[in-house]
Amino acid sequence: MLRYALLRILGAIPTLLLVVAIAFMMVHAAPGGPFDSERVLPPEIEDNVNQAYHLDESLPEQFLRYVDGVLHGDLGPSYRFRDYTVTELIAAALPLSMRLGALAMLIAVTAGVSAGIVAALKKNTLVDRLVTGAAMIGISVPVFVIAPLMVLVFAVFLKWLPASWAGGSGPGRLLMPVIALALPQIAYIARLTRASMIGVMNSDFVRTARAQGLSTLSIVCYHALKPAMLPLLSYMGPAIAAVLTGSVVVEEVFGIPGVGQFFIRGALNRDYTLVLGITVFYAALVIALNLVVDLLYGVLDPRIRTR
Amino acid sequence: MSVSPALGPAIRRLRANRVVMVCLVSLLVLAIVALLGPFLTPHRYMDTDFGARFLAPTFSDWHLFGTDELGRDLFSRTLLGVQVTLFVAVIASIVSLGLGVAYGATAGFIGGKTDALMMRAVDALYALPFVFLVILLMVVFERNFMLIFVAIGAINWLDMARIVRGQTMSLKQREFVDAARLMGVSTPRIILRHITPNLVGVVVVYMTLTIPQAILVESFLSFLGLGVQEPQTSLGALVNGGTAYMERAPWLLIVPATVLALVLFCFNFLGDGLRDVADPKQA
Numbered sequence: 001m002l003r004y005a006l007l008r009i010l011g012a013i014p015t016l017l018l019v020v021a022i023a024f025m026m027v028h029a030a031p032g033g034p035f036d037s038e039r040v041l042p043p044e045i046e047d048n049v050n051q052a053y054h055l056d057e058s059l060p061e062q063f064l065r066y067v068d069g070v071l072h073g074d075l076g077p078s079y080r081f082r083d084y085t086v087t088e089l090i091a092a093a094l095p096l097s098m099r100l101g102a103l104a105m106l107i108a109v110t111a112g113v114s115a116g117i118v119a120a121l122k123k124n125t126l127v128d129r130l131v132t133g134a135a136m137i138g139i140s141v142p143v144f145v146i147a148p149l150m151v152l153v154f155a156v157f158l159k160w161l162p163a164s165w166a167g168g169s170g171p172g173r174l175l176m177p178v179i180a181l182a183l184p185q186i187a188y189i190a191r192l193t194r195a196s197m198i199g200v201m202n203s204d205f206v207r208t209a210r211a212q213g214l215s216t217l218s219i220v221c222y223h224a225l226k227p228a229m230l231p232l233l234s235y236m237g238p239a240i241a242a243v244l245t246g247s248v249v250v251e252e253v254f255g256i257p258g259v260g261q262f263f264i265r266g267a268l269n270r271d272y273t274l275v276l277g278i279t280v281f282y283a284a285l286v287i288a289l290n291l292v293v294d295l296l297y298g299v300l301d302p303r304i305r306t307r
Numbered sequence: 308m309s310v311s312p313a314l315g316p317a318i319r320r321l322r323a324n325r326v327v328m329v330c331l332v333s334l335l336v337l338a339i340v341a342l343l344g345p346f347l348t349p350h351r352y353m354d355t356d357f358g359a360r361f362l363a364p365t366f367s368d369w370h371l372f373g374t375d376e377l378g379r380d381l382f383s384r385t386l387l388g389v390q391v392t393l394f395v396a397v398i399a400s401i402v403s404l405g406l407g408v409a410y411g412a413t414a415g416f417i418g419g420k421t422d423a424l425m426m427r428a429v430d431a432l433y434a435l436p437f438v439f440l441v442i443l444l445m446v447v448f449e450r451n452f453m454l455i456f457v458a459i460g461a462i463n464w465l466d467m468a469r470i471v472r473g474q475t476m477s478l479k480q481r482e483f484v485d486a487a488r489l490m491g492v493s494t495p496r497i498i499l500r501h502i503t504p505n506l507v508g509v510v511v512v513y514m515t516l517t518i519p520q521a522i523l524v525e526s527f528l529s530f531l532g533l534g535v536q537e538p539q540t541s542l543g544a545l546v547n548g549g550t551a552y553m554e555r556a557p558w559l560l561i562v563p564a565t566v567l568a569l570v571l572f573c574f575n576f577l578g579d580g581l582r583d584v585a586d587p588k589q590a
Binding site: 015268272276 | 557
């Protein structure tokens with residue numbers, strides 16, 4: 001297990017470096033400098049600005065400086081939000097985004113697994129068809145279609161919930177964003193759980209358990225659930241990435257001041273360092289969470305460690 | 308050369324699957340209407356008419372889906388959106404197809420350490436939030452139309468690479484590959500001329516599954532204002548435009564949202580159905 005864990009951790013480092021390198025190169029391949037503007041600056045001032053931001057150094061030097069900064073949690077200054085560093089901007093917006101993402105994942109796993117198990121146990125019945133049909137819709141309809149339609153129905157037509165973050169207060173204003181973010185993941189998880197549960201319920205050890213007279217409930221809880229959850233665990237990585245991407249849309253639609261909002265504003269304002277910093281941050285987050293998932297997988301499934 | 312010996316029964320199974328046929332027909336109808344659209348309506352997608360802003364859907368003057376905040380006809384704009392969306396999706400899928408097939412076939416055919424290393428790289432790439440890199444690319448390179456295709460194709464090739472690799476590994480055991488090798492055909496040539504043609508069936512099936520993914524990414528970018536730019540439009544950009552005026556003119560949101568959902572729904576069902584048909588064991 002230690003060997004497996006070490007290999008996984010060592011594998012994660014070059015992946016992260018690769019992302020930082022690709023993202024950094026992209027930004028520096030951009031035509032024009034970050035401070036190009038209509039107004040022509042006197043050459044001395046331009047030199048000073050370039051010196052202050054280390055833009056006078058060679059590209060490899062700048063890259064090493066950036067990587068060094070990333071390792072210390074310093075993502076550099078924002079080019080547009082003067083007086084703020086990228087790290088400060090992320091830190092300010094992160095708690096809200098984390099709450100949104102964590103709640104959505106929690107709902108997605110709970111609802112998705114329950115729906116998947118029910119569909120698997122009632123395979124080929126009306127209930128199963130309803131679940132798989134609803135899951136297909138959930139997978140097909142993207143967050144940026146669901147979220148505005150939810151606002152239209154629940155805020156504009158029915159007036160049950162606030163249409164935006166600023167327009168409401170209390171937990172009610174988180175309800176729609178969290179559900180909009182969770183819906184596609186509920187659908188994916190329900191489908192995955194259904195498929196793997198059907199596979200497990202047809203396996204020999206479940207037949208043995210049945211032959212011993214165990215009830216369906218205890219078979220599911222004590223025997224089938226753990227092996228059926230393994231494929232789900234490997235989906236957690238992509239799910240986390242999808243929720244991060246989705247949260248950008250949800251924060252935009254509902255006007256939630258999270259990391260995603262800064263990302264979009266940075267992207268539209270061509271704030272290179274901010275966009276670069278958030279990309280690196282998200283990549284590190286996704287890679288770290290994937291690592292956790294991998295290690296958990298190793299703990300739960302001994303077969304994978306020996307490979 | 309027949310693509311697969313089991314093609315006859317496969318087509319029969321496809322015909323029997325009513326949902327798949329409905330999706331296939333709706334997509335074809337939608338594509339034809341989108342292509343003929345400009346000839347069907349008197350309004351061009353970029354013509355503004357400030358006397359006719361926020362018109363609700365009406366038969367008078369043929370504003371079938373109403374008009375937007377600049378008095379532009381939503382029907383013709385939606386048709387343009389469908390055109391752009393389908394176009395981007397097809398091109399992006401071809402890019403991802405080329406990358407995925409080349410990578411997967413090479414890894415699968417060479418096998419051994421090279422294969423292990425190449426597939427490990429794919430595993431690592433799977434974990435990345437690619438969409439953020441694409442957005443970074445869009446920011447840096449000025450939302451270039453062609454770049455969108457390439458970028459979207461570049462993030463969708465991983466699944467294709469995995470599937471093609473698996474298929475190649477079983478294909479290379481076959482006698483005709485041994486025969487080609489015996490006759491002194493070079494490895495790249497065997498991959499290109501003997502392995503790739505046999506992958507067509509699987510690849511076509513999985514391409515119908517990558518198309519909705521490509522549509523999703525494109526409309527996601529356009530929704531955020533980073534994709535297709537005015538006066539051009541795509542379904543994602545239209546949904547975004549609709550959200551701004553949903554209280555005053557809900558049809559601006561409902562129409563493009565429904566069309567986009569319909570397109571994605573049909574492609575997903577079609578892909579799923581085709582996969583079941585091609586591989587009845589998995590169904």
